[in-house]
Amino acid sequence: MGTLRGLHLEVATLAAGPPRFRAHGSRDAWSVLARDVVANGGRLVSLWASDRRPLGEGYAVNAAYALAEGLLWVSLPLAADQQGYPDLAALFPAASRLQRMMRDLHGLEALGAEDTRPRLQHGHWPADLHPLRHDARADAGVADPGGEAYAFVPVRGEGVHEIAVGPVHAGIIEPGHFRFSVVGEKVLRLEERLGYKHKGIAARFETLAPLDAHRLAGRVSGDSTVAYSYAYCMALESAWRQSAPPRAEWLRALALERERVANHLGDLGALGNDAALGFGLAQFSRLKEDWLRVNAALTGHRLLMDYVVPGGVAREPDASLLAALPGQHAALRDALVPLADIYSSHAGLQDRFVTTGRVTPALAGALGLTGLAARASGHAVDLRAWHPTPPYTALGVRVATERNGDVAARVAVRFAELTESLRLLDGLVAGLPDGPSHLPLAPRAGCAEGIGWIEGWRGEVLVALELDDAGALRRCHCHDPSWHNWPLLEHAVMGNIVPDFPLINKSFNLSYAGVDL
Amino acid sequence: MLRILRQILRTGVVSEAPPTEGLALEDDSERIQRAILAHLGRALAIREVDAGSCNGCELEIHALNNPYYNLEGLGIRFVASPRHADLLLVTGPVARNMEVALRRTYEATPDPKLVVAVGDCACDGGIFGESYACRGRVANVLPVDVTIPGCPPPPIEILKGILTAVRRVPARTAR
């Protein structure tokens, strides 16, 4: 037991991985702690609830905070008949949507919260069904009441009209609803309504064996499958006080960087295309295809799904392929030079990118922006450098940042991160330790909990899990960085013209699946 | 401009031969093109609908649009509205919250209204299955012509599935 600077709370340190601390607080401590976190420059990472009634307790509301010392996971126990907890949205704007999710899934209320509209609950299961209560009936047989209307915030004024888009969009894009209030072409306000893809992932976790559930974690947001399965495995390994062998950690990082490169290549192509440079899409999508084919040869899967498994990685890469990787890195590096040059000097692109969709560093800080988008708005947050674990401790990550917070900045950060990932990948191949790449975990009986925290390509991914006495999954919460960045997109669009929305949206490239769960 | 041209020249033509396995008749792009014309009388227009995927299937559908697969060259294009589509490419298990939107998209699609279910989730519910939130496979909601298993299926499998669906449409008699 110990304390953290500036916080009035006893904490326990969790085993292995990045520094993580565990604490339990009272109702009063919940709000005091939140204020202390703000005062100390900390951030809210995630909020979730769990039903502990089967353990003879009540419910628990959980928060994860990012602090200078590491990650703090704090729980507020609630008596079974006390279904309210103090609102955090006034301190952390991103908390609002997370609290609305907690109400839908567990029926717990954030007392004093301004926005209490349902989020995942669109009226297609009974209003009184809270599927994560352990005694809830959450199977396919529950009635579908046929949907309910949603109260969008009205915007009034002379000449203001609304444009409603979605949930199905014109393109190969995930579904969600956007409500624009506009004057002429100018956007006064954007309101997002998401939750269309909710498919009951958290409830599904409770039916899976802990040694299989990394596959589900890897499908919370398919574009971040490595980050999620890695975070899940880190959580399970810490719960069972075991760890993957060193070679496995290096191969996991190799997969994580390959995932980052693949997504950045895809986004840079799409951003060029949205700004009318079809050439950019053709070039980048070709480079990405080459990259994915090597993924398939290396791991058996183009998108690296199911590669990170509890205890290590699913297969040992072929030695001759490993030896050929630096050549592939060099080829991509060479191909990027002229493309970076074209993107930064092409007048048409610059005209569309610069000053478009701006998030100032101050706004980014106030709203808790995270990941790549935060780095494009002057916040150098990157777990790989901030709280590195092996192999990042050995390699050292140079964090890419920009200050302008516009589309151009998010493009520039992607280019810089591509170069840095290629450097890291060279280091990962060169320094890959010998030894096994997988050691089976020994399941442990007894209640246990663990948490994993990984810097994915989009930002920080968190997985928290609780195991019951019999060693089964009692709760698994997966958190996507998009929770924090979706509200920012609403701000980034204000004052821009409607036709620039697709470009701004793409420059964030947030996950719908990751927040719909 | 000059730099762009130079890059284009350096890259050359990367399009690969289209798939032949399982497509006894079509062994080159010209034949695939001819088959599409024979069955539809025009280029094939596809509308993609994500009914609740993890977004992995979308990544591979995007990949299908890269120069290696030369989709436009085969006479296949993605369109923005179901009203202009011959074929719906549906991914994901059908989330209950998406069921109405999926049905509406289907209703807005003119004949031949082909439906291709892409990925394990769309084929049989996949890892998500059926629950209070999820209707499972696409066939639980819409008539499905062709299923393409895989999690996600690689682009080449998606292309084969699309061509299989097109061949389901009775060939048009010569005009």
Ligand code: SF4
């Ligand atoms: S089939 Fe696999 S990749 Fe496709 S939506 Fe389902 S889980 Fe994702």
